[in-house]
C-alpha cells in the first residue's frame with residue numbers, strides 16, 4: 001500500500017539536503033561548542049556562530065537575538081513564563097487567544113494559578129474571508145497598561161489563519177505590552193521577519209520546515225534585546241544564561257540549512273503548494289456533496305487592508321516595557337509572497353465532511369496520513385477547540401479533517417487522496433441515515 005503523507009503541520013520529512021549538511025557535524029566535528037580550550041571545540045563554536053548569524057539575519061534580528069531551544073514548546077514556555085515570572089515584571093495581565101496551541105494554553109493556565117489574569121480572546125466566526133481572525137476592536141479593549149504579555153499565534157496549525165499582526169503590534173506598542181508570537185506553522189511558509197511583524201518575541205520549531213526534530217528557537221526583536229526574561233532551564237549558563245545546556249550543534253546546522261532552503265525557494269514552493277491545495281479542495285468538492293471549508297477562504301479581497309485602516313485610540317503611554325520603535329509594514333506586506341492570499345497558510349486545508357465522523361472516515365483510508373484535529377492533542381478524544389471556536393458544532397468538528405500539504409507532495413498523490421477519500425466517504429455515508 002502506497003502511503004500518502006498529508007500531515008505536514010504535525011511534522012515534515014527532513015529534507016535530504018539538510019541531512020547531508022548535518023552528517024559531518026555528527027561524524028567528524030562532534031566536539032562540544034563550549035569546549036573552546038581545544039581546536040575541535042573552537043571549530044564547532046565558529047560554525048555555530050556562523051549559523052546563528054545567518055539564522056538571525058533571516059528573522060531580521062541580531063545574532064544575540066536567537067536563543068536555541070529544543071523546539072517551539074520550549075521556546076513558547078520560555079517566552080510566556082520567562083516574561084511573566086521575571087522578578088521585575090509588575091504587570092499582572094496576559095492576553096491570548098482561545099485557538100492557541102497547548103504549548104501556549106498550558107503555561108497560561110499555570111500563570112492563572114500564580115494569580116495572573118488571563119484573557120483569551122475569541123475570533124471572527126461569520127465572515128468567510130476573515131474567519132478565525134482576531135477582532136481588532138476586542139483586542140483594543142483587552143490590552144491595557146497592566147498587560148505584561150500578549151501571545152498570538154501567527155499561522156494557525158488547524159485552519160491556517162494568518163493573523164493581522166501590524167494592527168496587533170501597534171496596540172501592544174501603544175500599551176507597552178510585550179508581544180510574543182508562536183510562529184511555528186508560519187516559519188518557512190510565509191515571510192517571517194520579526195521587525196516586519198512587529199513582535200518582541202517569536203517561537204519556532206525546525207521540524208516544521210523540513211529541518212530536524214528536537215531543535216527550535218526563540219527570536220528576540222533587535223530593539224527588545226534587554227527585555228527581562230527569566231530563564232526556565234538552569235545550568236551551565238550557555239546562551240547568555242537564557243537557556244542552559246550544551247548546544248545541539250547538529251540541530252543548529254540543520255536549522256540553518258532548512259531555513260535557507262525554505263526562504264530561497266519560498267516563492268515557487270508557495271505557488272506549487274497552494275495550487276495543490278486548490279486541487280485537493282476542488283477534487284473533494286466534486287466527490288462530496290455538502291463538503292464545507294473550515295477557516296478562511298484564500299480567494300477574494302484581501303482582508304488585511306480593512307484591518308490596517310483601524311485607527312488606534314489613546315496616546316503613547318509612558319513607562320513602556322516594550323522598546324520596539326518602528327511600526328511594522330502592512331500585514332499583506334509582512335506575510336505576502338507574490339500570488340499568495342495572505343489570509344491562510346498555503347498548504348493548509350481543513351474540511352468538514354457532512355454527516356460522518358472524521359475518525360471513522362480516517363479508519364477507512366489507512367493509506368492517508370491526515371489528522372482529524374491537531375496531532376498534538378489527538379490523544380484526547382475531544383472535538384477540536386479551534387473548530388469549536390470558529391463556530392462549528394461538536395458533530396461538525398468531529399466530522400472534520402485537516403490536510404497539511406508540503407514540499408514532497410505531488411499532484412498524483414493529491415488526486416489519489418481525493419479519490420480514496422471520495423470512495424471511503426460514499427461507503428461510510430451508506431451507514432448513516
Ligand SMILES: Cc1ncc(COP(=O)(O)O)c(C=O)c1O
Nearest residue numbers: 071072073101103157184205376
Ligand atoms: C502552532 C504550534 N505551536 C507549537 C507547537 C509545538 O511544537 P514542538 O512540538 O515542535 O515543540 C506546534 C506543533 O504542532 C504547533 O503547531
